[in-house]
Amino acid sequence: MPSVGKNIVRLAEAILISYPLCDWCLGRHFPSFKGEDDETKGRMVRGAVKAEIKEGQCFICQGIMHSLKDSSSKVLELLRDYEFNEFLVGAKLPKEVVEREDDLRARFKLRGGEAIKSAITREIGKKIASSTNKKVNFRSPDMTVLMDFVSGAISLNPKPLFVYGRYLKKARGLPQKRRKCRECGGKGCHECDYTGFMREVSVEQILAQMLTERFKGKGTKFTWVGGESAESLVLGSGRPFYAEINETKLRRLDRPEMFKEQDGIVPKEIRIIDKKPRGSPGFIVTVSARVKFDEEVNEDKLNTLKEVLQNFEVKVVPLRKKVFTKKIYSFDVKLIDGKEAEMLFRCDGGLNIKKFIGGSNSGLREEGVLEITPNVSELMGVGANCEVFDVLDVEVLGE
Numbered sequence: 174m175p176s177v178g179k180n181i182v183r184l185a186e187a188i189l190i191s192y193p194l195c196d197w198c199l200g201r202h203f204p205s206f207k208g209e210d211d212e213t214k215g216r217m218v219r220g221a222v223k224a225e226i227k228e229g230q231c232f233i234c235q236g237i238m239h240s241l242k243d244s245s246s247k248v249l250e251l252l253r254d255y256e257f258n259e260f261l262v263g264a265k266l267p268k269e270v271v272e273r274e275d276d277l278r279a280r281f282k283l284r285g286g287e288a289i290k291s292a293i294t295r296e297i298g299k300k301i302a303s304s305t306n307k308k309v310n311f312r313s314p315d316m317t318v319l320m321d322f323v324s325g326a327i328s329l330n331p332k333p334l335f336v337y338g339r340y341l342k343k344a345r346g347l348p349q350k351r352r353k354c355r356e357c358g359g360k361g362c363h364e365c366d367y368t369g370f371m372r373e374v375s376v377e378q379i380l381a382q383m384l385t386e387r388f389k390g391k392g393t394k395f396t397w398v399g400g401e402s403a404e405s406l407v408l409g410s411g412r413p414f415y416a417e418i419n420e421t422k423l424r425r426l427d428r429p430e431m432f433k434e435q436d437g438i439v440p441k442e443i444r445i446i447d448k449k450p451r452g453s454p455g456f457i458v459t460v461s462a463r464v465k466f467d468e469e470v471n472e473d474k475l476n477t478l479k480e481v482l483q484n485f486e487v488k489v490v491p492l493r494k495k496v497f498t499k500k501i502y503s504f505d506v507k508l509i510d511g512k513e514a515e516m517l518f519r520c521d522g523g524l525n526i527k528k529f530i531g532g533s534n535s536g537l538r539e540e541g542v543l544e545i546t547p548n549v550s551e552l553m554g555v556g557a558n559c560e561v562f563d564v565l566d567v568e569v570l571g572e
């Protein structure tokens with residue numbers, strides 16, 4: 174063991190006469206003295222000076238360093254409920270603690286020693302690492318522990334969890350998205366059970382509940398890959414979605430897991446991803462639409478339509494945005510009776526199906542689309558109306 178040099182003893186004596194310091198706060202200010210850790214160094218320097226101290230009387234920390242053992246046990250207790258891989262510890266200290274340390278350093282020209290805040294976070298980090306076998310990560314930890322020494326609170330902040338999945342919708346009548354609570358406008362009130370959303374079943378509500386229960390999280394935010402109307406089914410491989418789940422206790426999905434069907438919604442291919450996509454990814458949909466005509470049509474008319482609509486581009490004129498085009502890749506149609514047909518087509522995602530079939534017939538101004546041209550009504554010269562459409566497949570571009 175190194176012996177404590179004369180200069181250090183002299184300086185320590187000068188400090189300790191007027192400023193009682195605990196072993197940690199003493200050892201920390203002698204970076205040139207190589208020892209195991211601050212506490213051991215402090216004990217050796219104190220021994221050489223023969224100064225004593227009562228617990229909690231440290232001029233700088235007033236007992237905080239002593240309490241870290243307890244704080245660490247509390248953190249470990251709380252962390253038990255959480256899954257995480259890498260963590261980071263942050264600390265909030267009373268201003269006076271930092272000021273007292275700065276004053277003392279200035280007064281005795283103490284240089285190069287670690288600041289109390291980093292000593293604290295390092296100390297707690299060491300305890301967590303050795304008990305959990307997890308590593309500290311400064312850049313993107315999936316768990317951040319915040320120790321507030323002002324209020325005494327410890328808060329655990331898991332990184333949001335990102336999930337990708339698809340869903341099938343086998344029952345009609347469910348809207349895709351949750352609507353904000355009419356009473357509170359989304360803030361959360363008694364009426365909505367403090368969720369901020371209407372108490373009604375929707376695809377979003379079902380998936381959100383499933384995911385928050387599975388991962389023991391609090392809130393969810395969805396990024397959809399297109400949408401369908403409440404009356405539409407989603408079949409085939411299902412519609413993809415991305416979800417951000419906040420404050421999750423769990424964040425592992427070791428093997429493909431079966432999520433149960435609920436109210437006609439079947440979640441599929443749920444997996445954890447690193448981050449959510451920027452914006453909505455491009456996609457192509459295959460749709461089957463039930464169409465009613467204003468007057469009788471014959472097979473010839475439908476066959477002409479079928480020929481025209483192969484690899485066909487339409488212009489979408491939104492209410493307030495720039496005009497853009499969408500493509501119909503393939504098209505097929507079957508007459509059911511003279512005034513009704515089933516149309517099957519594969520087209521760019523985001524094309525408003527009802528508007529594309531009905532044209533100005535469909536009155537969908539409220540959805541922000543003024544006109545799609547040419548549209549099926551226009552091309553046939555007969556008013557057509559899409560009663561209901563189902564999504565048969567959704568292909569995400571680049572997936």
Ligand SMILES: [Zn+2]
Binds near residue numbers: 198231233237238
């Ligand atoms: Zn101290």
Ligand SMILES: [Zn+2]
Binds near residue numbers: 357365367
């Ligand atoms: Zn409410």
